[in-house]
Amino acid sequence: MGAATKQIGADIRTCRFFDPNQNPRRDALYESRTQGGPMRFFFNVQDRLQIEDEVGREFSRASEAVAFARHLAADIRCLETAVRPTLAIEVVAETAERIHREPVFA
Template sequence: MRFFFNTHDKLKIQDELGREFAAPSEAVAFAKHLAADLRCLETAVRPALAIEVVAENAGCIHRELVF
């Protein structure tokens, strides 16, 4: 199943390629790791920054805050 990882903040960045995962739980775990990576790279705390996990056929299944 293909999942997309859209970034939300002041601007919305949509993932156009997505990634294949066997289960939604794997996609959520990937979003948590992606959020941790962004926390390490970001120099300023941005409370609105989040990663939204979108399933190919089901819409938004999870929203992971970065900070």
């Protein structure tokens, strides 16, 4: 392992907002309003109409919210009898930024 690789690894371990599930060459894209605390994410369901999540869930990392959206999409796939290509779960951060769109039937 080269000196540059070791330095990058050391920088990653010292970064407070690093999400280990993201690319190791960049910091986490989304951080909570309170440094290091959980952030609320909303999971809107989109089809022909949009159903907005008014409660949301708290996660400490954006990647955890994306993984949760993937689980939701899998649950809907099991329950839905007809394939609807426009059906998707949209992950929205508490800052109102859309961070991910997970199609249910991809």
